[in-house]
Amino acid sequence: xxxLLNRLLWLPVVMWAVATLTFIALRIVPGxxxxxxxxxxxxxxxxxRTQALWGLDRPIWExxxxxxxxxxxxxxxxxxxxxxxLTRLMFERMPPTIELAFLALLGSSFxxxxxxxxxxxxxxxxxxxIVRFLTTLSLSVPIFWVGxxxxxxxxxxxxxxxPGSRINSRIPYQxxxxxxxxxxxITGNWEALRSYLLHIxxxxxxxxxxxxxxxxxxxxxxxxxxxxxxxxxxxxSKGLSEGRVTxxxxxxxxxxxxxxxxGLLFGTLLGGAVITEVVFTLPGMGRTLLDxxxxxxxxxxxxxxxxxxxxxxxxxxxxxxxxxxxxxxxxQTR
Amino acid sequence: xxxRRLWRKSPSGVMGTLIFVIIVLATVFAHLITPLDPLAxxxxxxxxxxxxxxxxxxxNLGRDMFTRVLYGGRxxxxxxxxxxxxxxxxxxxxxxxxxxxxxxxxxLLMRLMDVMLSFPSVLLAILIVATIGRGLGNLIFAxxxxxIPVFARLVRSVVLSLKNEEYVTAxxxxxxxxxxxxxxxxxxxxxxxxxxxxxxxxxxxxSTAAALNFIGLGVQPPxxxxxxxxxxxxxxxxxxxxxxxxPGVFITLVVLSINFMGDMLRDTLDPKLxxxx
Numbered sequence: 001x002x003x004l005l006n007r008l009l010w011l012p013v014v015m016w017a018v019a020t021l022t023f024i025a026l027r028i029v030p031g032x033x034x035x036x037x038x039x040x041x042x043x044x045x046x047x048x049r050t051q052a053l054w055g056l057d058r059p060i061w062e063x064x065x066x067x068x069x070x071x072x073x074x075x076x077x078x079x080x081x082x083x084x085x086l087t088r089l090m091f092e093r094m095p096p097t098i099e100l101a102f103l104a105l106l107g108s109s110f111x112x113x114x115x116x117x118x119x120x121x122x123x124x125x126x127x128x129x130i131v132r133f134l135t136t137l138s139l140s141v142p143i144f145w146v147g148x149x150x151x152x153x154x155x156x157x158x159x160x161x162x163p164g165s166r167i168n169s170r171i172p173y174q175x176x177x178x179x180x181x182x183x184x185x186i187t188g189n190w191e192a193l194r195s196y197l198l199h200i201x202x203x204x205x206x207x208x209x210x211x212x213x214x215x216x217x218x219x220x221x222x223x224x225x226x227x228x229x230x231x232x233x234x235x236x237s238k239g240l241s242e243g244r245v246t247x248x249x250x251x252x253x254x255x256x257x258x259x260x261x262x263g264l265l266f267g268t269l270l271g272g273a274v275i276t277e278v279v280f281t282l283p284g285m286g287r288t289l290l291d292x293x294x295x296x297x298x299x300x301x302x303x304x305x306x307x308x309x310x311x312x313x314x315x316x317x318x319x320x321x322x323x324x325x326x327x328x329x330x331x332q333t334r
Numbered sequence: 335x336x337x338r339r340l341w342r343k344s345p346s347g348v349m350g351t352l353i354f355v356i357i358v359l360a361t362v363f364a365h366l367i368t369p370l371d372p373l374a375x376x377x378x379x380x381x382x383x384x385x386x387x388x389x390x391x392x393x394n395l396g397r398d399m400f401t402r403v404l405y406g407g408r409x410x411x412x413x414x415x416x417x418x419x420x421x422x423x424x425x426x427x428x429x430x431x432x433x434x435x436x437x438x439x440x441x442l443l444m445r446l447m448d449v450m451l452s453f454p455s456v457l458l459a460i461l462i463v464a465t466i467g468r469g470l471g472n473l474i475f476a477x478x479x480x481x482i483p484v485f486a487r488l489v490r491s492v493v494l495s496l497k498n499e500e501y502v503t504a505x506x507x508x509x510x511x512x513x514x515x516x517x518x519x520x521x522x523x524x525x526x527x528x529x530x531x532x533x534x535x536x537x538x539x540x541s542t543a544a545a546l547n548f549i550g551l552g553v554q555p556p557x558x559x560x561x562x563x564x565x566x567x568x569x570x571x572x573x574x575x576x577x578x579x580x581p582g583v584f585i586t587l588v589v590l591s592i593n594f595m596g597d598m599l600r601d602t603l604d605p606k607l608x609x610x611x
Contacts, residue, residue: 014449018449018453020450022461022465025461025465026465027467095467122386133346136590136593136597139537139587139589139593140537140586140590140593141586141590142541142548142585142586142589143545144548144549144564144565145582145585145586147580148567148568148578148582149579151568151571152571152575152578152579156571156572163571185421236361240360253400267453270457271455271456271460275548275549278548278549279568289461290466290549292463293463293551296539305461305464308457309453311452312453320370320399
């Protein structure tokens with residue numbers, strides 16, 4: 001319990017550090033965004049006025065104080081390039097990315113756990129080599145290239161899936177939470193759900209394929225370790241069937257380290273989602289971050305960094321909780 | 335003799351090393367292998383599929399893809415090596431100071447590393463480039479910076495475990511200065527785990543570099559680069575599907591061979607580390 005409490009207290013510290021670091025880093029670089037973008041179109045007097053409007057003429061400590069004050073109140077400011085409030089921009093762009101990462105998590109866990117367990121259960125040398133090669137390949141192949149190949153094969157050549165975007169724009173869709181899986185089910189909009197699933201299959205698959213190797217390796221080593229444990233021998237000597245021993249005794253315990261991995265994996269998947277969104281032209285954090293970078297839109301980059309960090313830290317906290325629930329031993333010792 | 339034993343123990347590791355060395359040499363000596371200019375355009379030879387004259391075909395500007403793939407490895411491999419070297423030096427420094435000194439400095443440095451680790455490395459690199467701007471030098475810094483905590487923590491843990499070894503206590507009781515102890519007793523013991531970790535991180539650095547180049551934050555067109563070429567190729571999937579294929583094959587080959595090489599290094603240099611994960 002103390003451990004969980006510790007993690008909970010850690011959360012605001014991480015958020016503060018991320019916010020401060022992005023604030024400092026953005027301002028270390030000479031030339032502020034207004035100068036770099038608007039100096040050609042504005043005369044010096046207009047330029048000064050615009051900078052004052054954004055508070056960029058004040059000393060850096062004052063800017064930091066204002067930024068932190070707003071942040072505590074949950075106000076991340078307004079995008080410099082589009083004028084849209086950050087909270088609205090994030091509501092538009094964050095859910096698609098989380099949803100994609102979540103689906104990828106399901107995909108990679110399913111593929112990885114299946115492959116990992118099969119490689120242990122089959123006890124086949126050749127299969128073992130194949131699995132070892134495939135898992136290493138999965139860790140090595142660049143995600144954007146897998147995405148491109150999937151588009152090439154399944155969209156361009158076979159025409160089975162659309163090559164990009166989040167949903168067919170002709171299908172009416174009502175935004176409530178902006179998580180399409182939730183919205184379409186709430187409103188009973190099955191046509192939109194079908195379209196969304198068709199569109200998201202290739203992106204989710206490209207992330208899953210490149211991270212399933214992690215899961216498979218961990219599942220394999222965790223299963224191997226447990227299959228050698230004494231309680232597995234006991235179970236066997238009681239005359240239980242091999243299937244029951246494998247699934248009921250070994251697999252359930254092998255799952256624990258896999259759960260822990262999910263939190264770690266989610267971060268990688270979030271990074272993967274950002275790249276994949278660029279491949280499949282999906283509106284999400286990847287596109288937002290890139291646009292922010294190219295336009296030197298301070299508030300957008302800051303906001304995106306803070307939101308991504310928040311999601312990542314929260315997911316890890318959730319995983320800790322899950323682990324706590326899944327392993328009764330922890331509840332007694334801690 | 336030695337080589338044969340190594341081959342029997344880890345065929346994939348030897349193959350990986352071989353492939354990696356060949357690719358590195360091919361990119362370094364690209365100008366000797368192909369007489370063509372990677373930037374030379376030619377309208378007459380646009381969108382040609384792979385053939386005997388253009389091994390990997392040509393792209394939308396009629397540039398020879400084989401030539402571009404060879405030259406395109408330079409930036410990405412260079413960035414990978416430089417980033418790992420940067421992270422290695424910084425990580426050694428931070429890890430040694432942190433582990434050897436201990437106290438509040440150790441606490442401060444390690445909490446800083448925790449914050450950095452609480453961000454996925456690809457995202458961290460993207461965010462750093464976001465703040466300091468695009469370009470090759472910035473790319474190296476961004477990727478290297480994101481990898482520092484891995485080295486720092488590794489070095490610190492080794493230093494901590496060595497600090498209480500008897501021979502270190504003996505050296506100290508004989509009046510050896512800290513610098514002497516670090517250079518002669520601590521650093522030699524760090525080499526093996528650090529080499530193993532460096533090879534693993536080289537793979538990470540190269541794939542991160544490829545990803546950042548793909549989304550346009552590193553090398554700028556028309557310069558050839560594997561990641562950038564896949565991004566370019568994506569725009570001509572209908573006209574010339576071969577364009578994004580070859581650079582991707584090379585990224586995969588390089589990272590795959592480094593990973594196999596790393597597995598071999600770990601098994602031979604650091605038997606204490608467990609296999610399987």
